[in-house]
Amino acid sequence: MSDGSPAPKRSRVRRSVQSSVKLEDVARLAKVSTATASRVINSPEAVSAKTRLRVEKAIAELGWIPHGAAQALASLRTRTVGALIPTLGHQTIATMLESLQQTLGNAGYTLLLGRPDASRERTTVQLSKMIQNGVECMVLMGEDHPPELYALLEQRKIFYVIAYTTGAYGHTNCIGIDNHDEMRKMVSYLLGLGHRSFGIIAANHDHNDRIRLRIDAIRDTLAAEGIAVRPQHFKVVPNWTIACGRQGMQAILEEDVRPTAIICTNDYLATGAVIEAKAAGLSVPGDLSISGFDDNELASHMDPPLTTVHVPAAEMGRTIAEHVIFVLDGGEAELPLRLEAQLVIRNSTAAPPAGP
Template sequence: MTSDQPTPTLQDVATAAGVSTATVSRCLNFPDQVTKRTRAKVMQAVNALSYSPNFGARAMASRRTNTIGAIIPTMENAVFARGLQAFQDELHSYGFTMLVASTSYRADIEEEQIRALVGRGADALLLIGHERSPNTYRFLETQNVPTLITWAFDTSLTRPSIGFDNRKAMRDMALKVIELGHRNLAFISARTTLNDRAKARQSGIEDAMAISELRASDLHMVETVYGIEQGATAFEQVMKAASQTTAVFCGNDVLAVGALRRAREMGVRVPEDVSVIGFDDIELAEVAYPALTTVHVPHREMGWRAGKALAELVTNGTPIEAIELDANPVFRGTLAPAKG
């Protein structure tokens, strides 16, 4: 499989074209610093050899990688996909390459991935959410890799973010739900350890309850890991442990879709008996039946703005400006006034 002809190097091209390596390098990187004639010769050699520059060497010599890393919790569901695609497209238009890594929502893996991407020379990093170990932040500091946080927005922290206020968004949604007469609320949450978004969403519901003179402590919480099946199980738990519940909030659409499914299986009618509310507004939400009431997240805008900010930071040193975007409730079929 592995033949022995070594892959061609700059040197090979130079020899083939009868010029120095410097000229080839310039021809590739700054074409107009080179005569038309030389350029032709060099390009011909490049093609003849199918030469492709060695990225590591280039990065090392030039101390620039034109690479920006993105570390997301998961690739499994489309949650981050749309935003990431927009991020990548924007970066691409600036001539940057995106490197993605996923962490399965685990802090240790995240740290490992951060190191991996930094070691690979990422000029900057895109991270999801603010909360992580001080150690990780210290590392980023000493390596002095600029980072941008997304999927959250919090100016009280030093690190810039381009995202939305999870707490406020969920509060707004919860207020609407309470307005519809719901008093017995439950919340199926994703794991909250080192996940500020999950915590913020919970706080949002509690805020709304407090405002509406309900006792925040009455919120029936179930914490579970990510997944449709887990959402289903959690829903069943909720209905068993707190059968008077009329509105089930879910930390994200995936859990909500699971809840929906189990409701159907259990003969619980949505939204007649119980309302179900998601968060994220991914494709799943629209396709589910009944279509899911959820909090719409501006995936694409978040993605491209983040891409733009990072690209400009790296190329021109333009400091990142924190941007708060809106995340608004979208009302679809799974929400109805409380019965009775």
């Protein structure tokens, strides 16, 4: 029942209004044609530095913001690249991604991120949504993705690049390192030190071809010398973290016979293995040699510093971005040769201890 007082006014949420400043206004202030102003926005390399500065000054003075949807419709370009990245917590992957984003950004491209799901079907759905958002190219981590994902890319004619590998499973559009060959170098080095008894700590690799290739390299290289890893010395842990490295090392140390060298499929696992071995009273590398892969920042600061494989992550991100930009801007470029990793020998490995 009303008491006669006026009803309170309802507040309205105001929608943002597109600026009334138009590209023509920018061109007029910069004393150039509208077409020239447009080129400064869409193809700055085609305009002289002097003209570009005048247009940029006019844009700043007027506060003009280009309408993204209108630009895309006008040019049939969104200048958006998508990437399916499994994690941002792994330093090497994050470094690659930062370099990728920076190089794309410098060329006027936007990077849209997605994360592969444990459900491969949901991963494909996520890709579909990224395509609906206008990505012109996709960057994938490794080759191990569902056939439906590749089929969708081919059906929609979306250009894609596969990072961190060189195409061991049949794809030719890969930019990265040869995971098998780089791990082979590590195993050959340990064999050269005199090791004949090995353990492996690996993260779950059901959908990770890079890790599978590293494991295959360990087995293949040892088999060539007539050596096999005992099943009880091959530990697959749930994840790639330091805690999982400790878990894998603890399981190996519980066995009656201890290997003299532990090969880990990344530096985080190797770090955990070193910590757990030392907690058990063992000397690294006096009693046990431990190696990693990736060469993250922690590797060189460990006690002892880790022997590992240095992955050129920043170079990888930059190379992928440069290739993507060239192709999307109308070029036809052959993919570069594989990127070279580097065996980095530090103090976590040495000759095996002498027998009794």
